[in-house]
Amino acid sequence: MAEVKELVNELVDKYGRERKSLLPILQGIHLERNYLSKEAMLEVAKQLDLSAAEIYGTASFYSFLDTKADGKYKIRVCKSITCEMKGKSDIIKTLEDMLKIKVGETTEGKRFSLLETNCLGLCDQGPAMLINEEYYTKLTAAKVRKILGEYIRNKY
Amino acid sequence: MSNNKLRKVDVIFSPYSVAPYEILKNTMRRPKDEVVQELIDSGLRGRGGAGFPTGLKWKFAKQQQSDQKYVICNADEGEPGTFKDRKLLVEVPRKVISGMAICAWVIGATKGYIYLRREYRYLIQDIEKELDLYHKHAAEIGLDFKIEIFLGAGAYVCGEETALIESMEGKRGEPRNKPPYPIQSGYLGKPTVVNNVETFASATMVCRIGANEYKKFGTDDQHGSKLFSISGDSPKEGVHELELGMSLEDFANEFGDGDTKAVQVGGVAGFCIPRKKFKTTIIGEGNTTGGSTMIFNSTRSMYNVLHNYLDFFSEESCGQCTPCRIGTQQLLKGIEAVKSGKKPPEYLDQLVKLSETMRLTSKCGLGQSVTNSFSSIVKNFREEMIY
Structure with a gap:
């Protein structure tokens, strides 16, 4: 608790105690904690003098702000039409087989979450996916096995 | 000029033959009204999709009386199939930044933002380096206009300019009613010009080559x-x-x-x-x-294509207005029902009418434009929707 308070304090000092600073503050918490805990959102509400519902309402609107804890590595596979045409479903199937979870689920121990996302802006290089901040393009099942294999071995 | 032939050109991605910040400096030597007129004459329209004449937008923003005005570069490129703004920010960022600075100088803004979509977060460091460089140039030529990056958080609808502004104000990205338009009351209630990345880069090139040269590209109706x-x-x-x-x-x-x-x-x-x-x-x-x-x-199923679009729309609808929130879901369920035989083929006509109602009654461009792809696919590929 004390730690969250400190983090929010730092971010409020950096971005300002105003509503317009809300997204940068939430993103700052997310970067450190990987999600927005209830405690963190309550602390932001207190500091910015807003209702907790306003904070939650804003946070839950955006697809890159999570309000519940999930995987340390978030795998986002682009599901836009061009990535679908280039073989997105093979990519999903390979990931599901390797992680033994379905889209929308998180592995035990919260290491990987598998998500589909809307257009990543890499339509000329599909299928594409994002693992946390890393982009992977022109994917094939073999390529996915190699990439994810490395995450499992080195970064698990 | 107007025989509708395809011609490749090299204006926007041309190398910096004249440094963009020289273009900015040279432009600032001219009367502001002359620069605005040049843009109007060039026929440049917004390159984000809505196509509003850029020169007019700047003219209206210039006319507003206010202690503060803002310039926002809309880099929330979320339309499926679009990735040009990413390339612009990587390859010719100075043309984009110069365009913002010219706009700021014309309308009298001292603060600007690049609203960068969350998916492009990896570009931040490079853009920040470019902004440092720009700020040095601006100080040298005595232009009081600072630019910051504002990072989005993942929402297609924030590409709509008023939703983008709501998001910058720390709220859900729900579009506002228009009027008032952002040039009257935008970010924090102040006059704000929101232009697409490509629009700013094109504006820089209009200032570089002049309206007459720019108009030589394109047809009588569409310039550049x-x-x-x-x-x-x-x-x-x-x-x-x-x-x-x-x-x-x-x-x-x-x-x-x-x-x-x-x-x-x-x-x-x-x-x-x-x-x-x-x-x-x-x-x-x-x-x-x-x-x-x-x-x-010819190998593509247009049913699958439309299904993918509708899934996208129903997910990205902000949920604020009923026609869009419910309409997108009903269209998706509707085509599934026809495909599976639960509804007769004639049901498609009702769905087209529903999409037309969404065009008339939705609050923003998202709900209003669903009918474009919906009707064009259902009408042109009807048999694929049924069998």
Whole structure:
């Protein structure tokens, strides 16, 4: 608790105690904690003098702000039409087989979450996916096995 | 000039033959009204998709009396099939930044933002380096205009300018009613110009080469060059700069794989044009001009294509207004019901009417434009929706 308070304090000092600073503050918490805990959102509400519902309402609107804890590595596979045409479903199937979870689920121990996302802006290089901040393009099942294999071995 | 042929040009991605900050400096030596008139005369329209005349937007913003004004570069490029703004920010960021600075100087703004979509977060460091460089130049030429990056958090609807502004104010990205327009009351209630990344880069080039030269590109109706993001069944996927006003037939011949069945012009918010209409369709006339062009060949199921679009729309609808929130879901359920035989084929006509109602009653461009792809696919590929 004390730690969250400190983090929010730092971010409020950096971005300002105003509503317009809300997204940068939430993103700052997310970067450190990987999600927005209830405690963190309550602390932001207190500091910015807003209702907790306003904070939650804003946070839950955006697809890159999570309000519940999930995987340390978030795998986002682009599901836009061009990535679908280039073989997105093979990519999903390979990931599901390797992680033994379905889209929308998180592995035990919260290491990987598998998500589909809307257009990543890499339509000329599909299928594409994002693992946390890393982009992977022109994917094939073999390529996915190699990439994810490395995450499992080195970064698990 | 106006024979609707495809012509490749090199205006926006041309190397910096004159440094963009020199263009800025030279432009600032001219009277502001003259620069605005130059932009109006150039015929440059917003390159994000809505196509509002850029010079007019700047003129109206200039006329506003206010202690503070803002310039926002809309880099929330979320339309499926679009990736030109990413390339611009990577390859010619100084043309984009100069365009923002020229705009700020014209309208009298001291603060600007680049609203960068969350998916492009990896570009931040490079853009910040460019901004440092710009701020040094600005100090040298005595221009009081600072630019910051504002990072989005993942929402397609925030590409709509008032939703973008709401998001910057720390709220849900729900579009506002218009009027008032952002040039009257935008970010924090102040006059704000929101332009697409490509629009700013094009404005810099209009200032560089002049309206007369710029107008030589394109046709009598559509002036200038435009970036096209090309993807799908094409051996030439990528960003291509073309003169405006070409026929879709020329386009498909150049970029298709020889087996093109349909082209989605203007992203999922645009129109799906079948092969039989390629000859009579001019890109940018009566369809949107964001530059997303997705090519489908004869192996593609147009039912799957439409299903994908509707899934996208129902997920990205902000949920604020009923026609869009419920309409997108009902269209998706509706085509599934027809496909599975639970509803008769005639049900498609009712769905087209529903999408038309959404166009008339939705609050913003998202809900209003669903009918573009919906009707064009259902009408042109009806049998694929049923069997």
